[in-house]
Amino acid sequence: MTSIHLDNAAKRFGRATVLNDINLEIEDGEFCVFLGPSGCGKSTLLRMIAGIETLTQGELKIGDQRMNEALPAERRVAMVFQNYALYPHMSVYENMAFGLKQAKTPKDQIVERVGEAARILQIENLLERKPKELSGGQRQRVAIGRAIVRQPAVFLFDEPLSNLDAALRVHMRTEIANLHRKFPEASMIYVTHDQTEAMALADKIVLLRAGDDVITKGSIAQTGSPLELYHRPKNLFVAGFLGSPSMNFLPVTLVAASEDGARVKLDSDEELFVPVSAGHLPIGAKLTLGIRPEHMTPVGEAVTEQVFSRALNAVENFGEYSFLYLSESTDAPMIAKVSDETEVSLRGAIKFQIRPELCHLFDEAGDALTHLNPAPKSISFDATAL
Template sequence: MAGVKLTGVAKKFGAVEVIRGVDIEIGEGEFCVFVGPSGCGKSTLLRMIAGLEEITAGSVEIGGRRVNDIDPSERGTAMVFQTYALYPHMTVSQNMGFGLRMNGVPKPEIAKRVAEAARILQIEPLLDRKPKQLSGGQRQRVAIGRAIVRDPQVFLFDEPLSNLDAELRVATRLEIAKLHGQLQGSTMIYVTHDQVEAMTLADRIVVLRDGRVEQMGEPMELYERPANLFVAGFIGSPKMNFIKLRATGDGGQPAAELPDGSRFALSGPEANGAATLGVRADGLKPVDRDGVFTGEITVVEQLGDAVFVYVRTPWGQEIVARFEPGAKVRVGERISFALGGRTHFFDADGRGLTGVTPGNTISEARLSA
C-alpha cells in the first residue's frame, strides 16, 4: 500500500480549466472518497492519478514517488470503471487474469491470484461462466477482481455502482467496504456523486466543486461542521434547510430576524456575522407555543423509521422536518417549530461560523420596551 499526494494539481482542456490547483494528501491504507456534483472534476482528478489524463500543472506522488511522467501501467494503481468492460468471449477467470497474461506473469501465479481474488469476492462458482451469464452485480465483482489480481498499491474506483439498481448498489457498497478490510488496509480512492456512498464508505471525504476542494475531512466532521453553505447543502439527506437572516439587536444583544419578522436571540463570538441559518431536518422541533415560526404542512412522507414533513413557511419557502415514526400529522395542518441542537450559521459570503447558538424568541413587546 502507498499514500497519494497531490500538490497544486491543475488540468486544462484548451482554455477551459477543470481542475484548479488541488492539494490533497491521502495516507497509506486510507479509504478516501471524492464527492461532488456532475462536472466538478472528480473523475478527471482520479484519471490524473491513474495516468489516463495528462497533468497541466502540479505533481502527483504515489508512495513518495513523483509519477507525472510515469506510464499508467507502472504507477502501481488499478482502476475499476463505471462500465464493467469485460471481454464477452472470455470466462470470468480469463477476464480476471487477462492483464497478468499480457504482462507475462507465469500461469501458476495467475491461477493463484485469480483463485484468491475469487475467494475474497465470493465468486468462485462463477469462474467458468461468460459475462452474459452474470448479473450486473456479479459483473462488477469480476471487474473489481480484475483489479485485485494486479496487487496494486492504490485502488481507484470511478463511480462503480452507478449502473446497478438500488438494492444491488447497497449490497455492492457493503462488499467494497469489507474488501478494504480484507485487503489489509489497501489505499482506496473512490469517486461518486452520491453523498450516502461517501458518508458510509470513507475514512475521509474530499468535497469538490468547479475543480476546487471545498472541504476535506472525516464524514461526521463534514456533517457536523461544514465549512460553507455548499458543503452543508451537499452532505446530509435530506438536504439542510437554509433560511436568510437579517441581523438585529435587542439592547446590545445580537439577534436575528427571519423573513416573516420573527426574531430570536443569538450568542457566540461570531453572532453578529450571521446571515444564513442552516438547520437539518432533525433540528426543527415541533412546539405548542413560542416557536421561531409557524407554517403549513404541504407533504408528509412516511418512511417507516422516520416521517419527513414538508412545511411552507409564512415567507413562501418550503422546509423539511424529521418526525419520529407514527407522528400524527396531516397535510394542511399548521405547525410551530423551535430550533433544536443541529443549527448552523453562515456569514454573508457563505462561510461557516463557529460557536453561534440560537436563544429564545424575542417578542415585539420586549423590542419596544
C-alpha cells in the same frame, strides 16, 4: 507506502479549466471518496492519479515517488470502471488473469492470485462462465477481482455501482467496504455523485464543486470525515449538497452577538440563538440560518425557547418517518423530517424547537461562521467484543 499527495494540481483542456488548485493528502490505507455534482471533475481527478490523464500543472506523488511522468503500469494502481470493461469472449478466469499474463507473471502465481481473489469475492463457481452469463453484480465482482489480482498499492473506483439497481447497490456497497477491511494497507479512492455511498464508505470525503468561474470550477469545497462535512460544513454549497432533503436555508438578521454566540431574527420576527463566533459582524448584518430537516422537533405550546411556528402545507409519509412541507417566505419550502409517530394536521401551525448546537449561520459570502460547540460524534464500539 500507499499515500497520495497532490500539490497545486490543475487540469485544462484547451482554454477550459476542469480542475483548479487541487491540494490533497490521502493517507496510507485510507478510503477516500471524491464526491460532487456532475461536471465538477471527479472522474478527471481519478484519471490523473491513474495516469490516464496528464496534469496540466502541479505535482502528483504516490508514496514518496513523483508520478507526473510515470506510465499507468508503473504507478501500482488498479482501476474499476463504471461499465465493468470485461472481454466478452473470455471466461471469468481469463478476464481476471489477462493483466497478469500481459505482465508475464509465472503461471503458478496467476493461478494462486486468481483463486485467492475469487475466494475473497465468492465467485469461485463462476470462473468458467462468460460475462454474458453473469448478473450485473457478478460482473462487478469480476471487475474488482481483476483489480485485486494485480496487488496494487491503490484501488481506484470510478462510479462502480451506478449501473446496478438500488438493492444490489446496497449489497455491493457492503462488499466494497469489506474489501477495504481485507486490504487495510491499500489506499482506496472512490468516485461517486451519490452522497449515501460517500457517507457509508468514506474515511475521508473530498467534495468538489463545479462553479461558473475559473476560481471555483473544479475546486475542493471541503475535505474531511463524513460527519465533519455533515455537521460542520464550511459553506453554503457543502451544507446544501449533503443531506436528503437538503438543509433548510432562511434569511435572518443579526440582533445580538456575545462570547457565547449570536442571536438572530427571522423574517417572521421569531428569534433563535446560535453558538457561533459572530463578534466581528455588525448588528443588523444579513445572514443565512441553516437547519437540517431532521433537527426540527415538533413541541407543544408550553415550550417557548428556541422555537418558531410554521403552517403545514403538505405531508409525505414513508413509514418510519414523514416529511412536512412548511410555508416559508423563501422560494424553496421549509421541510421537517419527523417520526412516523408524530401526529400532524393540515389545519393551523406547527411549533418546532431547534437545539442551538444544531443550527448553522452563514455570512453574506456564503461562508460558515465558526461554531463554538464541538460537532456531534459517531458512537464507537469494539465489534470483536460482541
